[in-house]
Amino acid sequence: MNLVTLDQAKLRLRMDTDDLDDDIELMISAASTIILRYLDSAADEFLDSNGDVPTDSNGDAEVPADVQTAALYLVGTMLRDPDGSDTQKWESGYLPPMVVSLLASRRIPPLA
Structure with missing residues (x-):
């Protein structure tokens, strides 16, 4: 149920080794789950x-490209920031x- 593939993620991350493939696969799965839960019934589309x-x-x-981009x-x-110390401004x-x-x-109702 992943929204992106390992190859897509590695291309976006500019990674050309297989060293972190297992970690990236887990992150893809987690990101996909987070996004599908966020979208809820809007993901049915x-x-x-x-x-x-x-x-x-x-x-x-x-x-859709916007959903894949969010997952990536x-x-x-x-x-890049596993503990959130650098980029977690939310x-x-x-x-x-x-x-x-x-x-x-895409949310139902859409956020303003």
Whole structure:
């Protein structure tokens, strides 16, 4: 149920080694779960009837670009600042402002 693939995340993170693949996979899973919970029923627009993320013939998730970008941003934040000391300028329990900006219009009701 991942919103992005390992290859997409590594490309965004500019990583060309496999050293952190397991960690990145966990972060992709966590970011995907966080975003799907945030969107709640609004995620139904791009999930299949089983609640899974559909993929294309290359195995890439068929998810809107803004949702994928939000997932990649979260993965990058988790990897680059795991304890939140540098970039966590949002309250505990909330999403980074960039993620909220990307996803706000998809919320039901939309955030103003």
